[in-house]
Amino acid sequence: MIGGLFIYNHKGEVLISRVYRDDIGRNAVDAFRVNVIHARQQVRSPVTNIARTSFFHVKRANIWLAAVTKQNVNAAMVFEFLYKMCDVMTAYFGKISEENIKNNFVLIYELLDEILDFGYPQNSETGALKTFITQQGIKGQHQTKEEQSQITSQVTGQIGWRREGIKYRRNELFLDVLESVNLLMSPQGQVLSAHVSGRVVMKSYLSGMPECKFGMNDKIVIDKQGKGGASDEAGKSSGKQSIAIDDCTFHQCVRLSKFDSERSISFIPPDGEYELMRYRTTKDIILPFRVIPLVREVGRTKLEVKVVIKSNFKPSLLAQKIEVRIPTPLNTSGVQVICMKGKAKYKASENAIVWKIKRMAGMKESQISAEIELLPTNDKKKWARPPISMNFEVPFAPSGLKVRYLKVFESKLNYSDHDVIKWVRYIGRSGIYETRC
């Protein structure tokens, strides 16, 4: 269990402090500030023990969240709790920043009150929390009967994430497949590690208590169907396009027992925006870009860098917001850059050449070359050559995931699957996309 939760800014000032158990005193707040935030050396571990008290800390932007306990707890669980806390806060007021936390501190206290009781996690679903949280507006004692029964059913009911009696004139569904590709490539172009972590985010505006069924090109499902006597053709056409998912997590609403037995994803969706599933793949990833670096040291005071990027997807698609960051040594005195496409600039404060391209079609190639002049130094330290990193956004899923169907059934209200307007969108972004040079 968690004894207390503190939120600090980067200076170590306490923004939020909530103590759940008697064994955590006020001095714990200061101990963490002195030993971790103001410590000179870098953080040695995300769990710090000070005087038999464990501090689990997570840093978001320049905000520290620390959970404190004196018990021997399951570390992964506490971290997951802190992430969840961050998610909930983001869902309520956007980015976690000092400004936002100061402005919403009443809300945060309210949230902390509901999420944890006596240090035990209680409820963390943003949707369900909304009923308990009186963020804005003053709710009088004399609520309407309807509202009251809603809370009661919410609080007692089996389905904690959706309230009853939701009505929309237009039944609409938005499905976003958001992926981030992570890559580490050796200078020779060998993939050292690559994985895609993706999320399926859904925004549902559906009336009543609809039952949804979601299907994608998951290898296990497709293979199963193939075996089940589907025609050869179907097997062939889908056989190659199916993907192997390493692991996936679902929103609470998905019936896991059904997923385990038949691998079908069926659920009653929460209202509004939520994350349906999270997954990870490591096999057969389509790497949208390839970076080919060439660094040559000409004498002690000059460096020649040539970087070629190649886009590796259908020519009809367009990648956006491409940014290549080429690190330069600390003793750089001047840089001349020539690039065929986009804009490139040397940013001395970041020690990097930043090359930006607005748009780039598939199967294209672009090149940048730079001459870096160095100040002669007597520092014998060799330049560590940090990797070249890249950012981009592409309109497809690099894991190869495809949404096959999303069916909606609502038995009580008279609308059918055909009446629901559905929108599907794929966005692939770069995670940590690095090529060593």
Place this chain on the structure above:
Amino acid sequence: MPYLSSEETVKELKRALSNPNIQSDRLRYRNYILRVIRSMTQGLDVSALFMDMVKASATVDIVQKKLVYLYMCTYASLKPDLALLAINTLRKDCADPNPMVRGLALRNMCNFRMPGMTEYIHQPILMGLKDKASYVRRVAVLGCAKMHSLQPTAEIDAAIVNELYGLLRDPDPVVMVNCLRALEEILRHEGGVVINKPIAHHLLNRLKELDSWAQSEVLTFLLRYKPRSEDELFDILSLLDALLHSSHAPVMAATLRLFLQLAAAHPAVQVDALEQARGPLLATCGSQSREMRFAGLCHVQQVLRSQPAQFGVHFKRFFCGYSEPAYIKFRKMEILVELVNDENVGLVLEELKGYCTDVSPDLAQAAIAAIGRIGRTYSEKCLDILTGLLGLKQEHITSAVMQSFRDLVWLCPQSTAAVCQAVEACEESLQDTEGKQALLWLLGMHGDQISSAPYMLESHIDGLKTEMSSVVKLELLTATVRLFLQRPAEMQDMLGRLLHYCIEEENDMNVRDRALFCYRLLGCGVEETRRVFQGPKSDPCMGVLTGRPQEPVNNWASWFNTLGPLCGDDVALPASCDTAASAQPAQSSQGDVLAGAVEEPLSIPEMGHQPLGLSLGPPLSHEAFERHWLELDVTHREPISFQGPPSSPETLQAALQLVKIQTLAFSRENVTPWKAYLYSHGSGTLILAELLQDGPAEGDGSGSLAVSLKQVPKNDTVIQEFASVLRTVLQTLTEDVS
């Protein structure tokens, strides 16, 4: 932090809160309450406002109520008499038709930390336990625990305990888990909540309804349950099987722990569970969030203690990313060292080499140390890399390399020559204590092979006045005396100067005593000094060749998925709630003595595990060996099962050398019949041995080796012991190969 002094702020707030104009304006009133809470957060003492805050609690505005309750919970213990005023309002709220208001009031009432509270909350809690809204029941159940924590010494209320056990069957899953938590706290002195068969099965059946935190907590509670029969055990395990693949890392880890502990008597099941959990564990190690990745890595390290081979193929998953924080990189390097095998050693070393030039000196040094560790098994490749690093001429790198060299030489005597060459070529002068110590040790121990050793020592002796660390001075003394014993002519003058300085001018008592000690010892004669100072030059244990023995899973299963793996063994944490369950029969690893690795680089120079006084010298020439071999009869003959010649005969040679058996000659690899001739001296006798493998090793590799021993003069006990030492060495090597 607050710019105004606290008193003024409090006064100002008090004035504002009691101003009727402000009281009538809801928003302004609330704003002032907000300011009170903000000051409280910053650590200001605003307890003087208690009276005004109690007044503010009588409102219909829920936000305001929550704020005031928060305030009251903080200061109730300081102002118990005033807090009683608020209780009336709270008790009224407990009967509100709105379940949210009821829950809120009950929760806050229980949160008041003051002694007399129990009598006021007892009744509302009992009502709450029977409430029709699950929200209120959740609060009430935990309220029981809070009530108990207010008066930990009071009698345990049996009625409440029974009620809580009954509520384990509540339809709301959170109520059920809260019951477990509350019972655990209330019954702590009696060993916590009792998990009997019906409860255990009930919990297992409802596991699917719970959220991930509750799941992992319930799994921890289940550790306490001991199945009655094998059948029941396996029923439980198959129920839990699916959870082993849960993508919530905490749930997966908790399940794995339960598996390992339940199946403590079935090692095969444990191995299977670890196998199944490998995927999810690896996924955690690659998770998006750093802290989770760290937790995953720490747990992989635990698993590696028993199954080093399990992650070998996945070594690339443990390569460091550039932007990862240092704590992850350190763990990853530790893991990489464990994972090295014949196939991946090249790639791993290449990767580690990349980290050696990292901007952070700590990290670079750790990477070098990691290469040094790998060098104990793959010395040649690592020595090349380490020697190459010296060429960078950077102080922190050179220092770390020296330390690795010292450990390598101590553990792998065959690398001595290469190390000495490298040390000789290194011109960098070291500044840090650790590095200096390592260099001095090398100079002292192996000065006979480093021609410039006296000059290198001299520069240290000359710089003695500016040397701050007494540890370095002690090391310098030892090294100088040692080198003097090997090269007296060059060292005599230097030693004299050093002793003079240390005895006459040194302030540190420890150093002065050591110098005096050396001085007196030298007075006793050179032979005496040699006997004291010249210990063995390497650690004659086999640990290096065979690696760490595999630990039984039960050794660590009990603290898997607690704080232990993350914080290391040194943290004395309060034992987790399930010590009773984790009291497994601690199986001490009774591996063979030779394989028990002793890894301290400076162990006591004593060959404790060498009962037979075998010794290497004097060397025997080929002709002498042949003459003895032909003259003598075979005294002992035995077959030893052995899977072909070891990966390389050189390994065998090195291994035998460590147990003081000299190898005279051996045939090349993959030659049949394969032969080797060995000899050793022991208890005044000379022992000769022939190893012969005539048939080619069969497909399954289980060949047999004929050993014939000859001895002069005869001594049966010695020959028996020699045979057993040889057998152990061969068996260890065989295991290593397989």
